[in-house]
Amino acid sequence: MKLRQWTTVAVVAVATVAALNTVPATASRPYDPTAQSLGALGLRHGLHVGTAVNMDALNDAGDPQYRALASSEFTSVTAENVMKWEVLEPTRGTYNWAAADQLVEFAKRNRQSVRGHVLVWHNQLPAWLTAGVADGSISKQELREILRKHITTVVNRYKGKIWQWDVVNEAVSDPWDTPSTLHYKGFWAQNLGPGYIADSFRWARAADPKALLFYNDYNIEAFGSGNPADDKTQFVYDMTKGLRAQGVPIDGVGSQGHLGTQYGNFDTLQVTAALKKFSGLGVATAFTEVDVRSQMTAGVQAGNSEEINPRLQASAANFSVLMKACLAVRSCLSYTVWGFSDRYSWVPDWFDDPPEGLATIYDENYQPKRAYQELKSDLILAGPPYVLPRSTPRPRR
């Protein structure tokens, strides 16, 4: 009798697992989680595993593997560049939607969610805008109106098709900037004052009441001293708290997750604590641009495995710390890597003194690295009672 009950339980358990996966378990082919994609495994937790997409790579007929992995391995996509202002409106008043539209269609075909990136940022702005402000032909008042129009136009274009929008990106300085006391930095704060942040969220909400609206930044994976003058995470936390208190429609805080193996790095519980603290404000969280770069020493470049292996190992460990923290906090809705192959990573272009690289989860020939395997095993091994289904906020009015 006892045995019979256990058999029933086992059958139900197998059926439940099978229902959650595309390939049902059969007697001849037992369920093998290691054969599932990161995306499919993420969905068992209600978590989207996504990637930034490079449109040139996606359209390269000579590289079909890029497209195949972008569509099969992830359940969410982000435009690495083609939703940025300089691409969308290179000439004042003339929008060029082709590439962004193409990504949104790609996502739809592959049943992927889209993280919209990015509405307001001080980088990759069109030259007509920065030059116009610099030479005084665009007044402060006109600039604010241009920003309102831009947000409204872009959010409206993709209304109903974007899951999360990065509304404001990288608004806060770093301790190594001048002055070193943390402050609102960059083009928008300088020209409009920090009030542009609240305005931007309100304009985005008015254009698409259903999209989740995010503030997005780097170096906010863990809390430091707790003093907002030198702890960027604390500064962003206080900012978010203030915006929520004023009724500004901010629904989430995205932590980019650009890490390097040469730095201090974090442990899982430190990062978990940070996500939890942000959740306490009633906002969703996400890792939005994860990559973990390493210095390309002469030994690494010469193929010396004694120098390469510890870097690959440390990179994997960092990818894993962020994933485990995300799994452990119900407000963490998505985990997006900033490109999935070293073949197209932005890292070697941006960090060249000293040269850095090896930052993604597949090598240049699309071989999965340790980082990929660690993410996969985190997703396979995580379960209750610590890991629970996601909890998505309703977009804030």
Ligand code: XIL
């Ligand atoms: C990077 C892209 O990956 C590069 O291709 C581009 O040349 C510069 O921007 N934080 C962000 C991203 O929010 O938009 C940046 O993307 C990386 C840092």
